[in-house]
Amino acid sequence: MAEQKKAKTKMSAAAKREQNWGYLMIAPTIIGLIILNLWPFVQTIYTSFCEHLGFGQYKFVGLQNYIEMFQDPEVWRATWNTIYFCILTVPLGLFLALLVAMLLNAKIKGKGVFRTIFFLPMVCAPAAVTMVWRWIFNADYGILNQILGTKINWVTDPNVVMIACAIVAIWSNIGYDAILLLAGLQNISKSYYEAASIDGASKITQFFHITLPMVSPTLFVVMIMRLMSSIKVYDLIYMMVEDTNPALTSVQSLMYLFYRQSFVAGSRGMGSAIVIWTVLLIGIVTVIQFVGQKKWVNYEV
Amino acid sequence: MNKIPRVLAAVLLVAMLLSLAGCGTSDGKTHLTFQIWDVGQRDGMQAMCDAYTANVNPNVEIEVQVTSWGEYWTKLEAAAESNTMADIFWMHSDQILYYSEFGMLADVTDLYDDEDPNFYQEHYSDISILNATGEDGRMYGVPKDKDNVVLVYNKSMFDAAGVSYPDETWTWDNLIDASQKIYDVTGKYGYMAYNDEQLGYHNFVYQNGGCILTEDKTQGGFDQQATRDAVKFYVDLQSYEWCPDQAYFAETSPGTAFLSGLGSMYLEGSWNLLSSMKNYPDIEGQWDVAVLPAAPNPVSGNGHATISNGLTYATAAHGKNLDICLDVLKYFGSEEAQRIQGESGAAIPAYMGLEDTWISAFDQFSYQLDLQAVMDQFDYAVQYVNNSARPKWKSNVVDIMTSIYNGSVDIDTGLDQIQNLINTETAKKLADK
Numbered sequence: 045m046a047e048q049k050k051a052k053t054k055m056s057a058a059a060k061r062e063q064n065w066g067y068l069m070i071a072p073t074i075i076g077l078i079i080l081n082l083w084p085f086v087q088t089i090y091t092s093f094c095e096h097l098g099f100g101q102y103k104f105v106g107l108q109n110y111i112e113m114f115q116d117p118e119v120w121r122a123t124w125n126t127i128y129f130c131i132l133t134v135p136l137g138l139f140l141a142l143l144v145a146m147l148l149n150a151k152i153k154g155k156g157v158f159r160t161i162f163f164l165p166m167v168c169a170p171a172a173v174t175m176v177w178r179w180i181f182n183a184d185y186g187i188l189n190q191i192l193g194t195k196i197n198w199v200t201d202p203n204v205v206m207i208a209c210a211i212v213a214i215w216s217n218i219g220y221d222a223i224l225l226l227a228g229l230q231n232i233s234k235s236y237y238e239a240a241s242i243d244g245a246s247k248i249t250q251f252f253h254i255t256l257p258m259v260s261p262t263l264f265v266v267m268i269m270r271l272m273s274s275i276k277v278y279d280l281i282y283m284m285v286e287d288t289n290p291a292l293t294s295v296q297s298l299m300y301l302f303y304r305q306s307f308v309a310g311s312r313g314m315g316s317a318i319v320i321w322t323v324l325l326i327g328i329v330t331v332i333q334f335v336g337q338k339k340w341v342n343y344e345v
Numbered sequence: 346m347n348k349i350p351r352v353l354a355a356v357l358l359v360a361m362l363l364s365l366a367g368c369g370t371s372d373g374k375t376h377l378t379f380q381i382w383d384v385g386q387r388d389g390m391q392a393m394c395d396a397y398t399a400n401v402n403p404n405v406e407i408e409v410q411v412t413s414w415g416e417y418w419t420k421l422e423a424a425a426e427s428n429t430m431a432d433i434f435w436m437h438s439d440q441i442l443y444y445s446e447f448g449m450l451a452d453v454t455d456l457y458d459d460e461d462p463n464f465y466q467e468h469y470s471d472i473s474i475l476n477a478t479g480e481d482g483r484m485y486g487v488p489k490d491k492d493n494v495v496l497v498y499n500k501s502m503f504d505a506a507g508v509s510y511p512d513e514t515w516t517w518d519n520l521i522d523a524s525q526k527i528y529d530v531t532g533k534y535g536y537m538a539y540n541d542e543q544l545g546y547h548n549f550v551y552q553n554g555g556c557i558l559t560e561d562k563t564q565g566g567f568d569q570q571a572t573r574d575a576v577k578f579y580v581d582l583q584s585y586e587w588c589p590d591q592a593y594f595a596e597t598s599p600g601t602a603f604l605s606g607l608g609s610m611y612l613e614g615s616w617n618l619l620s621s622m623k624n625y626p627d628i629e630g631q632w633d634v635a636v637l638p639a640a641p642n643p644v645s646g647n648g649h650a651t652i653s654n655g656l657t658y659a660t661a662a663h664g665k666n667l668d669i670c671l672d673v674l675k676y677f678g679s680e681e682a683q684r685i686q687g688e689s690g691a692a693i694p695a696y697m698g699l700e701d702t703w704i705s706a707f708d709q710f711s712y713q714l715d716l717q718a719v720m721d722q723f724d725y726a727v728q729y730v731n732n733s734a735r736p737k738w739k740s741n742v743v744d745i746m747t748s749i750y751n752g753s754v755d756i757d758t759g760l761d762q763i764q765n766l767i768n769t770e771t772a773k774k775l776a777d778k
Contacts, residue, residue: 099447100426182596200592202751287743288540289595290751307419309740 092316102313109317119318121293122301123325125206129297130274132210133217138267140214141221146255148222149229159226162219170216174283177212199284202294209284209295213277221266228262229255257342264341268333275326278303298322375669377407380431382417385620389689393682394673401676405669407433425449428663432670433677436486436659438476442733444659445479451662454484456675468680472728473695476655480733486657487678490692492615493653493722494548495634499533502609506530511610511635513721516648517549517578520610520638521585527609528587534608535587537599538579540750542743543729544612546579547652548637551727553578554644558767562732563775565767567760571644577756580749591750604628612637615719619690622710630712636722646725653726655695693719734774738766 092109094102113119148159165173180188181198189195198208236254245253256263278299285295287304296304298318306315381390387409394407410431412420418440424430425444436444444450457464465474465484473488496511503510506527511519524535539545547557555572558565566572583590589602599611604625613621613634622629639648658677660670676682683694687702694702704716745762748754754762 098443099422099449101447178596184593184597197592200595286595287740288591288747290591290747291595292744292747293753304740310736 088316088319091312092320094313094316096310096312098310105313109313113314113317113321118293118296118301119298119321122296122298122318123321125295126275126277126297126299126322126325128206129210129213129277130271132206133213133274134267134270136210137214137217137270138221138263141218141266142225142259142263144218144222145225145229148226159223162222164219165216166220168216170279171283173216174212174280177208177215178284181208200289200291202291205285205289205291205295209277209281212284213274213280216280217270217273221270224266225259225262228259232258260341261343264333264337268330271329271333272326275322275329298325373404375405375666377405377432377666377670377673379407379409380417380421380434381409381411382414382435383616383691384411386689386691387411389686389691392689393677393685396682396685397673397676400681402669402672405673407673425661428661430661430664432664432666433658433660433673435489436477436657438654438656438729438731439735439739441477441485441657441659442480442731443736445481445483445485446733448662450479450485451660451664451667451671452483452485453487453659453671453674456487456671456678464678468696468698470695470697470723472653472726473655475728477657486659487674488695489656489658489677490616490686491653491655491695491723492693493651493719493726494544494612494614494637495618495651495719495722496637497603497611497613497621497632497634499603499606499609499632501631502527502531502533510633511638513636513639513649515635515638516641517638518641521582524585524587524610531609533606534589534602535585536582536610537594537602537608538582538588539594539599539611540591540746541612543652543654544614546576546746547730548612548650549579549640550575551650551652552637552640552643552646552648554640554646557730558732563771565764565771567764567767569644573757573760575640576760580756583750591747603632616692618714618716618719619706622707622714629710633715634718635715636718649722649725650727651722651725652729653723654729656692732771732774734767734771737770737774741766 091102093104093106095105095108097103144162148155148162152158178199180186183189183195183197183200186198188198196204199205232255236258237250240250240254276299277297281295281297281300282303285292287308299322302315302318302322305318306312379390379394381387390409394409398406421430421434425447430449436450441450461467465488469488470491473491474484477484477486477488479485498511500510503523506523506529508523508526511523520536527533528535550557550566550572553571553575555569555575556566557572567576582588589597589608593602597607599608600613600617600621602608603611604621606628618634637649637651641648658674660667660674664670678696680696680699683696683699684702686692687694687699688706690703690706692703693700700720704720707714707716742763745754745759745766749756749759
């Protein structure tokens, strides 16, 4: 009994040393996370219950910010705008990215060049990308209307502006998503396709019964990432739509509203409440996805 | 194996220490930073700083840093919270009440008491001093410049349409007539009525005898008929075929449209004239400036008005180098420094009697703008609209104006909302005190 106990403590002393080393090794990351992510998040939660008086002085006001927020039609409009942006960009963006990935996976000449070209938007600064697109979209002098021979107010028509933003978003992300999906596609063994074609399966059948299930884990990851970043969309819309744009309310995302509340109007309490609301939204969407994935994501190879 | 990283680490450490030393005062001089937002004025500001080093205190060197207007206030506020503001910086009337209320700015009321207790009153106009004054009546900035809003017009288009150039006899009716004629003949836009406050409807409101804020600044003026009529007049301008709508301006600013030869008239601040001349040499001589057209039937006054603003030089209340900074501010407010500012063309010096130095900066061009128009307007200029609650209502008023313009809010309802907003926020602010 006594011997056993002794052995146990001896074991745990060694294990403990190892454990301490483990903590030491992850310390830089954990400390960074706590200081840069966790603590600001706690502060944001606190701030959302306060009114900002100025220069970092806060007055606790309880739930008032939340009550005002949910009564404000602008917030609901921004929430819908954010969801609408996701609906426009995520399914179509993923579909196009998969298509591009499959084309890049095919045996064609100059594959490397095409891969580079599709990846290029990811390398450019989002602000620069948006500036160029704004010129393209310009209603009176933009190249798009010149080519189409139309006079569509891409950036100022409340019904069109979101589509314009979605086009830019899809364009800038397609390459990155395609590269990730390409990696997934390349993991699929050729023998499946050989076997399928010997059995007489058409290319389309092969796509739905081999490619899609096999690439689904990658697709799932890409989808989660894309949805999160779409809900958090800010820089693109900020650059495309200035605050005197008559279509602002039709395109203002939650993060844009947060920026305007916190930094333009100076109501950081309200801004923080909007952030918390957005975090909740992301949480809900992510939970739904993880429940939903059981239906379509295939982890068995 | 272990030695190489250690040597590397040692080298890195030394390098880091050296670079740290570089930031310090290794040359025995005090290095100050001077934060501004207008890149066009960088050279003029630097010339003033160099003159300070040369003529006043050789042990102080000042470096001018430019941050864009959009980022400037976000940065400055964050820096103010952690007491790490630039040593000297520009202050704007929009923000000075907010900053001074929270004790962020050094009080400079008594800066010149050793020389002349009435220095400000003798050398600066009332508007300049008001733009530098906090709610408590103390001065928190040294007046830097003054400006006002002028009508910029394209001479070639006026000639083509056979319309005489704008002058001080012009009223709003002339503005409409000329716009229509120019549009009929040349197909170019007339007056471009942009949804803006300082460069837009605020001028028209005061011309009509209305006001945005009442005299004591405790109430909005949007319940007055003169104000409402002027705003309605201004908003209705965009229904004319010769005026682009706000959707157009969201993509092409009136200045860009004008300088590209697409429109014939717009309102511009005097601070932008020099850079327009410099950056668009191709159309030099084709455009000029005039005083703003007057209201034809003002409720009070003679129909003339223009919004005049002025920036100030300020320093933090608890800065590390407060004494030196105050000395620099004192120099910046002196005749010598204001003259350098004027001659560089940066802006019209706030110091009275030096206005001509700014005009002389335009001598470098072969075509002379009618800058006397800018000077004449100071006689009836109105101080830039401001009260301590403005940060709370400013962006919301812009939102309501945008809704009025895109038709989602009826103009009478919108103006009532604005009035309500200003009164509520101002009352809240006053009650907090």
